[in-house]
Amino acid sequence: MKAEELLPLLGAHPFLDGLPAAHLARLAEGAFARSFPEGAFLLREGGEADALYLLAQGRVTLEIHRPGRDPVQVESLAGGDILGLHWLFPPRRWVLDARAVTPVRSIGLDAGHLRACSDADPALGYAVSLRLLRQLYARLERVRLQRLDVYRAEP
Template identity: 35%
Template sequence: MKRTGVLDAIPEGPRERLMELGREVAFDAGTRIFEEGGRADRFWVIRTGTVNLDIHVPGRQAAVVETLGAGRLVGWSWLCPPHQWHLGAETTTPVEAWEFDAAEVHALREHDPELDRALLTCVVEVIGERLRAARTRLLDLYGPYGSGPER
C-alpha cells in the first residue's frame, strides 16, 4: 500500500508529538526554498501547492527531478551529515506547509524511539524515491536512449 504522505507514515502518538514542533508557513509561487549545497537545518511537509526539486547541471539550467504536492516531504538532508541540501527546491504554485526545525526534531527523536524509528523509515523511503527520480530524469536528459527499456 503506497503511503499518501510523510505524516501518514508516522503512528498517531509520535505524529502528534512531532506536529507540536511544526509551524505553518506560506511561500509565493516562484520562491526558492533552498539551494543545493546550502545548510540543511529544517524541513517542510506540504499542505497545499507544489514544489519542484532540481539538481544543478554545469553549463545548463537546473534539471527538475521531481514535483512534490500535498503530504510530501520537502528536504531530508537535515537528517544526515554533513547537513547540506542534495537538491534545490522552488515553489511552482503558492504553497502552504508545516515547517520543522531540524535541531528541535533531533532532540525529540533522542527521547522518542517510536518517532525516531518511524521518521527514519519514512525518510529512507523518500531518499530512495528521490534517487530513482533523479536517475530517471538525468537518463531522460543525457542518456543515449532516455530512461526507457534497454535497446
C-alpha cells in the same frame, strides 16, 4: 500557528499517516506553518538544512544550479510529498534549490527538534526513519525509471 493548531494538519499529511497521537503531539512542538508564493525558493543550495517540509499544497521543482547556465530540473514534488532530507547528516547543507512552481503551503518540522525527539524516543525515531526510508526508496525508483527512459518510444 500554535502546536495544537498544527496537530490536525500533521496527522492529515500522508508522510505521518498512522503515527501515534503522542508522537504527532511531540512533533507538533517543533512544527511551523510556512507558505511560499509562486517563484519563491523554499531551499537554496549551500543553505543550512534546518527543516523537513511536509508539502500540503502546491508544486515544487528541485533544481541543480549550473554556473553561467540555466538550472537543471531534477524532480518535481507536490502536495503530499516531503522536501528536504539533508538535515539528517552533517554537514547539514542543502545540495540543490527548491522553487515553488505554484503557491505552496507546507508544514516545517524543525530539524534540531526532530533529531532530539528521535534520540529521546527510539520508537518515534524508528517510525520517522521508516517513513523517510519509504520516501527515499520511492524517489530511487523514480530515478531508476528516468534513467531507463522507459516511456521513450523506440525508433
